[in-house]
Amino acid sequence: MAKLTNIFNNRRSWAAPYALFLVLFVVLPLIMIVFYAFHDASGTFTVHNFTKFFTTNTDLNRFIYSIGIAIITTLICILLGYPAAYIMASAEFNTPKVMAILFILPMWVNFLLRTIATAELFSMLGMPLREGALLFGMVYDFLPFMIYPIYNTIQKLDNSYLEAARDLGATPLQVFTKVTLPLSMPGIYSGIVMVFMPTVSTFAISEILTENNIHLFGTTIQESINSGTMLNYGAALSLIMLVIIGITSLIGNNDNSESREGGLL
Amino acid sequence: MKTKHIIAKTYLWILIAVLYTPIVMIIVFSFTKSKVLGNWTGFSIDLYKNLFSGNSGIGLNSAIINTIIIALIAAFFATLLGTLAAIGIYNMRQRERNILLFTNNIPMINPDIITGVSLFFLFVALGVTQGMATIIIAHIVFCTPYVVLSVMPRLTKMNPNIYEAALDLGATPFQALRKVLIPELLPGMISGFILSITLSIDDFGVTYFTKGSGGIETLSTFIYADARRGGLTPELRPLFSLIFLVILIMLVIINIRASKKTNK
Known part of the structure; x- marks a missing residue:
C-alpha cells in the first residue's frame, strides 16, 4: 500500500507505462527496420539491399519520380491552399467560420472511397487515368492538410502588425509580402510536412487513380513486403524513405505541433 | 474593392465544389442499384435496405x-x-x-x-x-x-x-x-x-x-x-453517405452551440 501511495505521489512516474510503450512499439520497430535493412534473408550482415536499390533502374526511377510527384503536389497545394486560407482567415473578407469546416468535412469520408469516386469521375468525363488524374487525386486528398495549418497561423496573426505597416505607409502588396507572408511561414512549413509526407509514401492512391499504370515508391515497398521473399529489401527501401522523412521534418521543424493541436474538431 | 471580394468568394466556392464533387457522386449513386459507381439504373433504395438488413455480404x-x-x-x-x-x-x-x-x-x-x-x-x-x-x-x-x-x-x-x-x-x-x-x-x-x-x-x-x-x-x-x-x-x-450525413449534422450542432456561447 505504501508503495502504491508513492506511485501516486510521484506523478512523474505516471508517464512510465507510455514511455515503456513508446520504446517497445515506436523505437524498437524503427530499429527493426534498420536491422532487417542491413541483413539478408539468412540473417548475415550485408549492404546488398542498398546496392541493389541503387543499381536497379526501375526502382531508382520510381523513387525519383515519387519525390517529383510529391513536390509538385505540395507546390500545387500551396498555390491553391494559401489564397483559400488567406481569404478565410483575414478579417478583410469576413467569411463565415463554417467555410473552414467545409474544407475539412470531406476527410470524414474514407479517402480510398473518395479516390475511387474521383477515378470514376475521370472516366465518366472521358479523361485518361494517367499522371493528370494522379496529381488531381493527390491534391484533392491532401489540400485540406495544407489549408488548415496556414489558416490557423494567419488567424492568430496580431492585427496591430498589419495596422502598423499600413500606418507607416506600406502599400497593400507590401503589407502582404513584408508582414503577412513571413509571419505565416510556420503554417506553410507544417502544411508542407503534412502534404509531402503522405504523398511521397502513398501506394493506394496511385494504384486506384492510374489503374496500376503508374507505380510510386510506396508501391515498391508494399510489393517487396508482400512478396514475402524480399522482406529485407523492403526494409532497406523503408529506411531510405525514413531518411527522406527525417530531412523533410527538419525543414518543417518550426514547432508544427501547435498548429496541429485540436485541429480537427 | 467589391470585385476583389467577389473573386475571393467565387474562388472559395469553386474549390469547395471540386472538393465535394466525388462525395456528391457517392451520395447520388447510393440511390441506384447498379453494381458500378457512375452507372445510373433508376432510383432505388435497395442498397440502403441491404445495408441495414445485413444483405450486403459477410x-x-x-x-x-x-x-x-x-x-x-x-x-x-x-x-x-x-x-x-x-x-x-x-x-x-x-x-x-x-x-x-x-x-x-x-x-x-x-x-x-x-x-x-x-x-x-x-x-x-x-x-x-x-x-x-x-x-x-x-x-x-x-x-x-x-x-x-x-x-x-x-x-x-x-x-x-x-x-x-x-x-x-x-x-x-x-x-x-x-x-x-x-x-x-x-x-x-x-x-x-x-x-x-x-x-x-x-x-x-x-x-x-x-x-x-x-x-x-x-x-x-x-x-x-x-x-x-x-x-x-x-x-x-x-x-x-450516411456517415457523411451524421458528421455533417454533428458539426452543424457543435457550431450552432459554439456560436451561441460566444454570443452570450
Whole structure:
C-alpha cells in the first residue's frame, strides 16, 4: 500500500507505462527496420539491399519520380491552399467560420472511397487515368492538410502588425509580402510536412487513380513486403524513405505541433 | 474593392465544389442499384435496405464490426495511456520531458507506411501472429500522441495548487485524481478520444501492414481489396453517405452551440 501511495505521489512516474510503450512499439520497430535493412534473408550482415536499390533502374526511377510527384503536389497545394486560407482567415473578407469546416468535412469520408469516386469521375468525363488524374487525386486528398495549418497561423496573426505597416505607409502588396507572408511561414512549413509526407509514401492512391499504370515508391515497398521473399529489401527501401522523412521534418521543424493541436474538431 | 471580394468568394466556392464533387457522386449513386459507381439504373433504395438488413455480404458486415471494435478499444487505451502520460510529462524535468515529447512526435510525423512497416518487422521478429490484436496495438501507437497533445494544454491551464489542496484537505491521491484532476482534464480527454476514433476508422496504411494474413479486414482494407478486384461493393455508397450525413449534422450542432456561447 505504501508503495502504491508513492506511485501516486510521484506523478512523474505516471508517464512510465507510455514511455515503456513508446520504446517497445515506436523505437524498437524503427530499429527493426534498420536491422532487417542491413541483413539478408539468412540473417548475415550485408549492404546488398542498398546496392541493389541503387543499381536497379526501375526502382531508382520510381523513387525519383515519387519525390517529383510529391513536390509538385505540395507546390500545387500551396498555390491553391494559401489564397483559400488567406481569404478565410483575414478579417478583410469576413467569411463565415463554417467555410473552414467545409474544407475539412470531406476527410470524414474514407479517402480510398473518395479516390475511387474521383477515378470514376475521370472516366465518366472521358479523361485518361494517367499522371493528370494522379496529381488531381493527390491534391484533392491532401489540400485540406495544407489549408488548415496556414489558416490557423494567419488567424492568430496580431492585427496591430498589419495596422502598423499600413500606418507607416506600406502599400497593400507590401503589407502582404513584408508582414503577412513571413509571419505565416510556420503554417506553410507544417502544411508542407503534412502534404509531402503522405504523398511521397502513398501506394493506394496511385494504384486506384492510374489503374496500376503508374507505380510510386510506396508501391515498391508494399510489393517487396508482400512478396514475402524480399522482406529485407523492403526494409532497406523503408529506411531510405525514413531518411527522406527525417530531412523533410527538419525543414518543417518550426514547432508544427501547435498548429496541429485540436485541429480537427 | 467589391470585385476583389467577389473573386475571393467565387474562388472559395469553386474549390469547395471540386472538393465535394466525388462525395456528391457517392451520395447520388447510393440511390441506384447498379453494381458500378457512375452507372445510373433508376432510383432505388435497395442498397440502403441491404445495408441495414445485413444483405450486403459477410465481408462488409465483418469489416464494419471490426472497424468499430478496433476504434473503440484503441481509442480507450490511447486515452488512458495518453492522459496518464500527459500528467507524468507535465511533472517532469525539462530534459526528460523533451525526450518523451520527441518520441511522442515520431508516430505523428511518420507516414502510415513507415509506422505500419516498422511494426510489421517488430511482429515478424518477435514471431507474433498478426491479426486483431496487432492492429489494435498499432492503432494505439498512432492515436496516443494526439491524446497527449490534447490533454497537455488542459494541464498547463490548470491551477496546480488545486490538486495539492485536495491532498492537504485529506483526500487520498486516488480521490484527488478522480474528483479534481480528471474533471479538469475531461475536455482534453474527450477530444483526444474522438480524434483517436476518427484516426482509427480512417486508417489504411498502418492496418494494411499489421493485419496479417488471417483474413481480418477493416473498412479501409476491405475497400482497397475491393478496388483491386475491380468491383466496389455497392453498399459502401449508402454506408458512407450516411456517415457523411451524421458528421455533417454533428458539426452543424457543435457550431450552432459554439456560436451561441460566444454570443452570450
